[in-house]
Amino acid sequence: MTQKLFLYNSYTREKEEFKPITPGHVGLYVCGPTVSGESHLGHARPYITFDVVNRYLQHLGYKVRYVRNITDAGHFEEEGREAEDKVAAKAQLERMEPMELVHKYTNLFHWGMRLFNNLDPSIEPTATGHIIEQIDMIRKIMDKGYAYEVNGSVYFDVKKYAAGYPYGKLSGRILEDLMETTRELDGQEEKKNKVDFALWKSAPPEHIMRWNSPWGEGFPGWHIECSAMSRKYLGETFDIHGGGMDLQFPHHESEIAQSTIAHDHAPVNYWMHNNMITINGKKMGKSYNNVIKLTELFSGNHPILEQPYHPMVVRFYILQTHYRSTLDFSNEALQASEKAFRRLWEAHELLQKLERNGDADATDKELDAKVVAFCKELDDFMNDDFNTAKVIANLFELVPVINSIKAGHISAAAISADTFGMMKIAFKTYVEDILGMQGLQMQQDSGKLDRVLSLLIEIRKDAKVRKDFATSDQIRNKLAEAGVMLKDEKDGTVTYTIE
RNA sequence: GGUCGCGUAGCCGAGUGGCUAGGCACAGGUCUGCAAAACCUGCUACAGCGGUUCGAAUCCGCUCGCGACCUCCA
Incomplete structure (x- = not known):
């Protein structure tokens, strides 16, 4: 931890030096998937981005507790519920239990994460496993007078909160503007103000996922789960909270409000948000009907895919761009990534096998200095808000050097023994440990x-x-x-x- | 409508006051029986118009175009 790490804090909109609450330790919370459907390419971005964050923090010597939740409760609208509404006797038989559905998609999610070579989080809590914690937290908020109950549902009083706290700071929202925008939302009439959000929702009779609570049978609001679970495993204030930019509002803004009231102080020191993956310039998302599921991506089984893309190619493609920029999907871009990745990986494997013998001094001082500089810059780039794009660019600067040594265009002795060793370690560390790449042939038969x-x-x-x-x-x-x-x-x- | 962001070479994408990022594609060359790969060389862009500055793609203003969020969303 001798290096200074700077990261862009969405809350302050500035790059800040990272200072952990507990020296040597980092608490990292990342919003996980809602397992009501298959994960798609868009979902890959945050999990790969924060996997690298996690890996890099560990590389710096931090002990990281990485918590990533599974949202398996609440607002589902797909298969399970639809079958329930249609209710034919046969549909009844074929219908999936909500937990069955959740289990299926959780497994599929894990499958994708493994293929991407994402390290497992330290803890992967589920919303349904923390109903008690959520109820406790809602109670606390009610006790402090910032939530009210109506017909078995509990809402957070945003207007009251905004009077004493900087509501909207994270997402750049102004309360008055929000009050003006007209939206027809479920349960709108019950709320004191339309900006209020649900902490607990009373369950209509047909709703399968329901739990007992002080306010009757129901289910937790969407935002409370992350607050309750991050509190439980990382404490009332923790270091880094990550997620997609689209979660900034209302999800993260609500998390801040809830936790601030429940615990009397803000929950998070550094907020990090990754940008979206777009397709033809439009955000990839369920509502736009333009998603490419992971299963489709890897198999090539989708009308717009010209070929299947290996998970490592996708990982490389994502890391080639800085995480705060949008990334546009196209076959051309993925194909370019595939070639580039192969080139980088082959050079890496080659380098690990290369040996350098003879005199330890460099015969080409200029080249030696260049190689040293390229290697040393890698840390600087990561320390500057995790700039994996620059890291990859530098690695590519070294590829011709490696290939030239192999081909005999230049001698390994052109660079010093120290430099050669440094380059070897840099590749191993960066390509495998930090960027988390692995070879394309998984099946070692x-x-x-x-x-x-x-x-x-x-x-x-x-x-x-x-x-x-x-x-x-x-x-x-x-x-x-x-x-x-x-x-x-x-x-x-x-x-x-x-x- | 409100808030925020973006527009970089054929394509993807870093960067962000002076120092040609990188990848893919393309062209020429070296090597090779040929091919592939590799290596060398070339291709020098920052939406438009003004302004600030010795100097701007980078700062400021306006215009045009695009997008995100404001509703579930990674």
Whole structure:
């Protein structure tokens, strides 16, 4: 922790030096998914972004408690409920239990996270598992006079809160403006003011997810879960709260209000928000009907996808852009990322295998200095609000150096032994540990396949010695058709990559 | 309508007062039986119009275009 980390705090709208509440420790809370449906490409962004944040904080030596919730209660409107309304006897039989649905999509979410090589959070609490904590918190807020009950529902009194606290600061909202905008919302008539939000909702008879509470059967409001769970696992005030920009209002603004009243002080020191993934310039989202689900992305099974995209390619594509910029989806962009990622990864693997012998001094001082500079800058870039785009750019600056050493265009001795070692460690640390990349071939069934390919490579070699290029080309071309690319290396060996 | 943000080369995207980011594509070259890969070289942009400044893509103003949030949303 000798380095100073600066991050952009959405709350103050400034880059600030990060100072943890407890030295050496970081409490990080990130809004997790609502598991009422399949995760899509848009969801990938925050979880990859904050995975890197988590990884980097650990790299700096912090002990991170990373809490990411699963929202499995409340406002569902999809399959489960629809079946319930339609109610035919047959539908009744086929209908999914809410928990069944939640379980299915939670598993699918985990599957996606694993493929992205996201580290597991330290704690992944569910909203349904913390009903008691939520009720307790609502009680506290009521006791302090900032919430009121109507017909079994409890609402937070925003106007009262705004009179004494900076409501709207996080999202740049002005209470008067909000009061003016007209919206027809559920339960509007019950509220004192339309800006009030629900802490607890009374459940209509057909609502399956319901719990007992001091106010009757119902379910928790959307915002209270994050406040209750972050409080439980990270304390009344914690370091970093992350999430998508679209959650700034009303979700995060409400979290601040609730927690501030319940605990007498603001809950979070640093708010971080990632920007959206767009498609044709429009935000990817359920309401726009333009989502590409993760399952579709990885399989290529979607009308606008020209091909499947590997999770690592998607990860690379996301990290190539700074997290606070929008990122526009296109096949072209993903395909460019795929090529770039392969190039970077191959150079990385190559470098780890390369050795440098002989005199420890550099024969090319200028190059040596450049390499040192590129490596050292990596930390600076991360310390400047997690600029993974710049990190990747610098790694690419080093790729030709690595490849040139391998190809013999330059000697490894051009750079000093120290510099060589530094570069090796920098790649390993950054590519694998911090950016969290891994190779494209996940299925390591190499054994038999490798022997078969080795045989073919041997036959081809013989053919080449006999100058029987028809045979050698046939082997290479047919294998290429099957997705196995052969590469004649400089030193006469042959390597292959499987698509 | 309100609030906020963005407009960078063929495409994707960093940067943000002086120092050609990077990737992909494209063109030429080296290497190679050929190919692929790799390496070298080239392609030098910041929506428009004003202003501030010795100097602006970067600061300020206006105009045009786009988007996000204001409702569930990562």
